[in-house]
Amino acid sequence: MKWKDWEPFYLRIVREMGYSIEKDREAARVLRALLLEGDKYILKEELASVVKKKAYVFGAGPSLEWALKEFEFSDGTLIAADGATSALLERDIVPDIIVSDLDGRIPDIKLANDRGAFIAVHAHGDNVDKLTAYVPLFLRVLGTTQTEPLDIVYNFGGFTDGDRAAFLAEELGAREIVLVGFDFGETVGRWSKPGLREHAPIWESKRKKFEFAKELLEWLEKNGRARIKYFSPR
Numbered sequence: 001m002k003w004k005d006w007e008p009f010y011l012r013i014v015r016e017m018g019y020s021i022e023k024d025r026e027a028a029r030v031l032r033a034l035l036l037e038g039d040k041y042i043l044k045e046e047l048a049s050v051v052k053k054k055a056y057v058f059g060a061g062p063s064l065e066w067a068l069k070e071f072e073f074s075d076g077t078l079i080a081a082d083g084a085t086s087a088l089l090e091r092d093i094v095p096d097i098i099v100s101d102l103d104g105r106i107p108d109i110k111l112a113n114d115r116g117a118f119i120a121v122h123a124h125g126d127n128v129d130k131l132t133a134y135v136p137l138f139l140r141v142l143g144t145t146q147t148e149p150l151d152i153v154y155n156f157g158g159f160t161d162g163d164r165a166a167f168l169a170e171e172l173g174a175r176e177i178v179l180v181g182f183d184f185g186e187t188v189g190r191w192s193k194p195g196l197r198e199h200a201p202i203w204e205s206k207r208k209k210f211e212f213a214k215e216l217l218e219w220l221e222k223n224g225r226a227r228i229k230y231f232s233p234r
């Protein structure tokens with residue numbers, strides 16, 4: 001997604017969600033400095049080399065558990081949106097890529113990263129403390145932002161970890177993107193927040209996030225090169 005297509009979405013998001021553009025920008029600068037300090041960051045081209053023509057993007061919706069029992073997902077690149085990493089690990093699957101703003105279960109993200117997963121870490125105005133605490137612990141990190149991109153901190157478009165993962169797959173060359181565990185309904189999957197024990201009724205800010213995520217995925221379906229599918233049993 002080009003900046004000119006993303007900017008109107010972003011301006012609506014900050015207005016509706018009450019975010020600060022300046023704080024989002026500052027977070028991108030902090031992430032850039034952390035990546036340069038640690039020297040374990042990767043560039044877009046390196047991440048693109050692990051993206052096959054087919055990519056599965058795992059969201060943290062309740063249907064994820066059923067999907068992981070049903071199917072092997074062995075014919076594509078596996079991209080986990082944040083909390084979905086924990087569900088994959090429960091079944092001994094290490095994703096190829098994790099897309100996260102670091103509010104999933106950090107020990108699981110770290111474990112998957114140690115076992116070879118690349119991680120696309122997203123900077124925003126509300127996770128600077130997490131960036132500072134955890135980015136130095138990770139290997140193979142690609143930085144992303146929702147404000148103007150900075151050389152090594154990319155903006156491929158997308159808002160929540162799930163839809164942002166789909167935009168990343170499109171940008172890095174996938175031509176078929178299968179969304180698994182994407183149930184934008186009334187129930188938030190139990191992997192979504194470290195504090196959740198069970199699937200939970202949706203709360204107001206999450207509802208707003210889901211609305212934007214749905215809209216962005218519709219945009220991608222219309223304007224992207226990849227075919228977008230929602231996983232269903234064959």
Ligand SMILES: Nc1ncnc2c1ncn2[C@@H]1O[C@H](COP(=O)(O)OP(=O)(O)OP(=O)(O)O)[C@@H](O)[C@H]1O
Nearest residue numbers: 059060061081082083160161162182183188189192
């Ligand atoms: N029912 C669902 N429950 C949770 N996540 C879902 C659901 N359906 C789809 N998803 C997608 O799965 C992604 C992974 O979820 P997760 O809650 O870990 O990330 P998140 O975007 O950082 O959310 P938040 O900012 O509220 O922490 C979400 O971003 C969303 O796009």
Ligand SMILES: Nc1nc2c(c(=O)[nH]1)N=C(CO)CN2
Nearest residue numbers: 019101124125126159160161
């Ligand atoms: N400023 C800000 N930006 C975000 C946030 C958030 O909580 N605050 N959450 C996101 C993932 O859903 C993506 N972007």
Ligand SMILES: [Mg+2]
Nearest residue numbers: 082101103161
């Ligand atoms: Mg998250």
